[in-house]
Amino acid sequence: MSTVKLTVNGKAVAVDVEDRTLLVHLLRDHLNLTGTHVGCDTSQCGACVVHMDGKAVKSCTMLAGQADGASVTTIEGIAKGDELHPMQAAFRDNHGLQCGYCTPGMIMSAIDIVHRHGDQLDETTVRHELEGNICRCTGYHNIVKAVLDAAGRMKVSQAAE
Amino acid sequence: MYQTTYHRASSVDEAVSLFGKSSEAKFLAGGQTLLPVMKQRLASPSDVIDLGKIKELQGVELSGDVLTIKAGTIYYDIMQNADVKKAIPAIAYLTSVLGDPAVRYRGTIGGSIANNDPAADFPAALLALGATVKTNKRSITADDFFKGLFTTALEDGEIITAVSFPVPAKAGYEKMRHPASRFALTGVFVAKTKSGEVRVAATGASQSGVMRVPAIEAALKANWSPAAIDGVSISASNLLADIHGTAEYRANLIKVMAQRAVTAAG
Numbered sequence: 001m002s003t004v005k006l007t008v009n010g011k012a013v014a015v016d017v018e019d020r021t022l023l024v025h026l027l028r029d030h031l032n033l034t035g036t037h038v039g040c041d042t043s044q045c046g047a048c049v050v051h052m053d054g055k056a057v058k059s060c061t062m063l064a065g066q067a068d069g070a071s072v073t074t075i076e077g078i079a080k081g082d083e084l085h086p087m088q089a090a091f092r093d094n095h096g097l098q099c100g101y102c103t104p105g106m107i108m109s110a111i112d113i114v115h116r117h118g119d120q121l122d123e124t125t126v127r128h129e130l131e132g133n134i135c136r137c138t139g140y141h142n143i144v145k146a147v148l149d150a151a152g153r154m155k156v157s158q159a160a161e
Numbered sequence: 162m163y164q165t166t167y168h169r170a171s172s173v174d175e176a177v178s179l180f181g182k183s184s185e186a187k188f189l190a191g192g193q194t195l196l197p198v199m200k201q202r203l204a205s206p207s208d209v210i211d212l213g214k215i216k217e218l219q220g221v222e223l224s225g226d227v228l229t230i231k232a233g234t235i236y237y238d239i240m241q242n243a244d245v246k247k248a249i250p251a252i253a254y255l256t257s258v259l260g261d262p263a264v265r266y267r268g269t270i271g272g273s274i275a276n277n278d279p280a281a282d283f284p285a286a287l288l289a290l291g292a293t294v295k296t297n298k299r300s301i302t303a304d305d306f307f308k309g310l311f312t313t314a315l316e317d318g319e320i321i322t323a324v325s326f327p328v329p330a331k332a333g334y335e336k337m338r339h340p341a342s343r344f345a346l347t348g349v350f351v352a353k354t355k356s357g358e359v360r361v362a363a364t365g366a367s368q369s370g371v372m373r374v375p376a377i378e379a380a381l382k383a384n385w386s387p388a389a390i391d392g393v394s395i396s397a398s399n400l401l402a403d404i405h406g407t408a409e410y411r412a413n414l415i416k417v418m419a420q421r422a423v424t425a426a427g
Contacts, residue, residue: 002167019167019209022196043197044341046263055237055266061196062267063189065167066211109263131343132261 004064008033009077015064023067024048024059027074035075035104039134046133049105050074056112058132075104078111086153087111087146096146098137109133110147114154121151163205169214173297173320176210180318183208188320190233190272193264218271218322223248226328226355232271232321236260239270249290251332251350251426255282258336260343271321274306277313277371279401280344280364282336284371287324288362289350290332295323309369330355331385333426335418336365339405346406347414349374351422353385361419366411368399377419387420 005014008031015030027033027050038060039047048060051073059072078085087107090096097103113129114121126147127140135143166183170176180186187206189195190213198204212218218233223244230239230252239245240256259282260268273283274294287294287303294301297320306314315321329352336348345365352360359382361374380389395415400408 018164020162020165020199022162022200041200043193043264046261049263056263057266058263060200061193061264063167063192063196063209063211065169066189066192066213068169112262129262132263134341 002065004068006067006069007071009073017064019063019065021064022060023050023052023062023064023072026064026067027059027072033074033076037101037104039101039105044132044134045102045105046109047102047105049108049133051108051112054115056109073108075107078107085111086157087114087150090146090150090153091143094142094146094149096139096143098135098139102133102135102137106130106133106135106143110143110150111154113147114151118151118155121148123148162199163202165199165206166208167211168208169211172215173212173217173322176212176215176320177297177318179208179210183210186210188212188275190275191235191268192272193260193268194272194276194278212271212320221245223328228252228326228328229323230270230326231323233269234271236265236268236270237262240265248328249326249332251334251352252286252326254425255286255334255350258282258338258343264343270324274324275313275315275321277307277311278344279310279367279370280339280346280348281371282334282345282348282364285345285348285350285362285364286334287326288371288373289352289360290326290329291352291354291358291360292324292326294321295325296321307371312370327354329353330357331426333422333424335421335425337414337418347411347418349377349415349418349422351377351381351419351426353381353426358382359385363415363418366400366415368401374415374419377416381423385423387423390416390420390423 037047039045043061050059184207186208189209189211221242222229228248236256292303332352334350336345347365361377395412397408397412400411402408
């Protein structure tokens with residue numbers, strides 16, 4: 001057992017876990033943040049994507065101990081109170097989710113994509129960059145539309161801040 | 162995953178010392194291969210020693226005609242690095258088609274070559290470019306480093322610290338990506354050194370892991386063009402065969418990927 005200290009969604013936490021615990025299990029089983037999903041468990045589907053120190057990583061392919069000292073943001077941490085994050089709002093408005101299982105990972109990856117590409121984002125880039133996230137409803141068309149829509153909204157909301 | 166004990170090393174020396182105190186330890190770099198293998202219970206190290214926070218293993222340096230990438234540098238940083246793009250753009254490209262964005266934020270060049278997966282991308286780049294692997298003990302040429310499937314010249318407790326690439330005259334990489342795993346169904350790296358030597362390496366193709374392709378090297382030495390590879394015959398014996406492709410399919414892929422790589426190299 002080890003004590004892992006990290007910041008999750010802005011709050012400092014210290015969690016006692018077995019050394020073999022994956023970051024996704026620390027989040028889900030110890031902090032009850034079940035928005036982050038385990039889909040494939042083989043690092044391919046992206047349902048477990050969270051941000052660690054601002055970068056989108058697969059939390060099923062990290063030991064909790066590797067996140068010691070890091071700042072982690074999950075799907076539960078991106079809205080401002082009742083106001084959805086622009087990416088969440090764009091997913092809702094564009095029907096970017098069907099069963100919803102892949103959605104948290106899609107949204108966390110998509111925010112990272114917009115952060116990296118900003119104004120340069122086009123449909124081809126979104127499709128290429130989302131290749132680490134699998135939607136088994138195959139609802140990619142509206143997901144891509146949502147990401148492009150959100151890229152514009154995130155620019156507006158950043159400018160307003 | 163079986164029980165294990167996690168350690169975070171802050172220096173190469175500390176990592177070596179931790180390794181010496183454990184019964185069956187494994188070094189953990191980005192973890193994008195080791196952790197999936199541990200989750201499948203195909204590996205059960207008593208201890209994992211995390212190299213991810215060791216500062217001396219981070220960074221890229223271009224000095225004259227040698228590009229050095231430290232072992233712990235993540236793929237994303239390699240892909241974005243101005244010196245990499247300038248000196249050997251084929252490496253930046255290879256990194257951009259390796260895994261997916263989340264994997265590229267964690268995976269490292271040292272982890273890739275230490276694992277030596279038969280379908281990993283970086284072994285092909287090292288072999289084709291005639292790179293040198295630096296460890297905490299010695300320097301090993303790429304020709305001597307890769308010893309077959311998941312096997313390298315590394316000894317117990319030896320840690321890769323950097324990889325040095327001679328800057329080539331021309332280089333290109335192309336691969337047929339597996340649509341789910343992004344591993345190379347077959348990938349080919351072609352390079353022409355500044356002294357005119359041609360080296361070609363294929364990954365994802367051979368049952369013995371990454372390999373040189375002498376027939377294509379000879380054809381390109383005589384005539385550096387995709388057309389020069391048309392007449393080359395690649396034997397399917399000793400090539401990988403699985404549900405994704407037969408040995409004959411991979412033999413043909415070696416030619417096609419080599420032609421595309423030459424086109425990319427210019």
